[in-house]
Amino acid sequence: MMRSLINILDLSVAEIDELVAAAEDIIADPGKYADACRGKKLATLFFEPSTRTRLSFEAAMYELGGNVLSVSSGSSSSAAKGESVADTARTVSCYADIIAMRHPKEGAPYVASINASIPVINAGDGGHNHPTQTLADLLTIHREKGRFENLTIGVCGDLKFGRTVHSLIQAMSRYEGVRFVLISPEELKVPSYVKKDVLARSGIPYVQTENMEEVMPELDILYMTRVQRERFFNEEDYLRLKDSYILTPKKLVNARADLSIMHPLPRVNEISVAIDDDPRACYFKQVLNGKYIRMALILKLLKEAGK
């Protein structure tokens, strides 16, 4: 089977180091890579709306000198006629050299990967996995902190349904000296299987709290996510809690000078725009890092495929 990326844990720690190093090299000298994928085609198969992820993949391929074939919605493709994911993957393998797939059904990119004859990158499958977002997060952490070890990482907001949070916890639990501070309302706590299967199994210490300000001085990284109205059973609880998880300059008073504030975006109101100019805000750098790490990933997978 062709090497693909479906889950962040498909990559070993050594491979993540290799991708981060490759991305750093691209950032240092982008010109060196301007023709690295000349004559190669990336098929972006997005069966669900997405702006940034699709553009990030397409920009990444163009900056490597390659071309892009694009399906931007399920309704304009053969999927609308009832074609299976397996058949789509086999067909696209005849046209392109690598696939980036987003699909509303969980596991669809995996099905594509076992049927395609070219590498498949999962660009998000429902609420399940989004490994290239995690790679963008990891590159950002590495660029901001210079290491993955010995970090206290606060994750805040919707920790129950947020796939980016679960993947980040999985990926960072493989490093020494990492500690998590899980900041969320009771209703949106990290699911017990993540605590049991990932944190406890890796021996990663963590604390859970509802109070962001209380733990702020301990954090090296604050990873924000959005608390969504539709996740609450009643409006009263939502109104009571929503402001507790909005990051404002006031809440940062006791934060460290070298804190890194991250967010997978899109942001709605969970980070005040007043923070955008704070040097600790990294969320737009994360977007840019996402493009570089996708460039590194495309290069790696094409190389392993012998293309």
Add this chain to the structure above:
Amino acid sequence: MNIDSIVNGVVIDHISAGRAMRLYDLLGLDEADCSVAIIKNVVSRKLGRKDIIKIDAEIPINFDVIGYVDPQATVNIIRGGNLIEKRTIGKPERLTNVIRCKNPRCITSAEQELPHVFRLTDPENGVYRCLYCETKGTAPGVR
């Protein structure tokens, strides 16, 4: 209680007491046209109480189902009245089309022809997860 000995067939022995019916359902024995006996709560030196299923024909058996429902069960193949083979099963690494993924967001809910495959992700606790969406698998009545 008398149940005739089997000449050619399969005896599933050492089933944990109370699990025989689940095994009967998941093995699809309701559709078998041979005689099948379910014996419940038999006194056992090893288990205290056990269930036994006797199948009076050498029909194909999905051993993965037995390993999934009750890994301590043993399967005896009888031919010409003699015990030909005795097998212990253990938990299978993979289950194909034994249980179904119930996650409505899983690709298997949209594409009917995909096999429902589960992987043993936690051998200690017998946890199986869907190969596609990683949802925990449960069969009706199986703890």
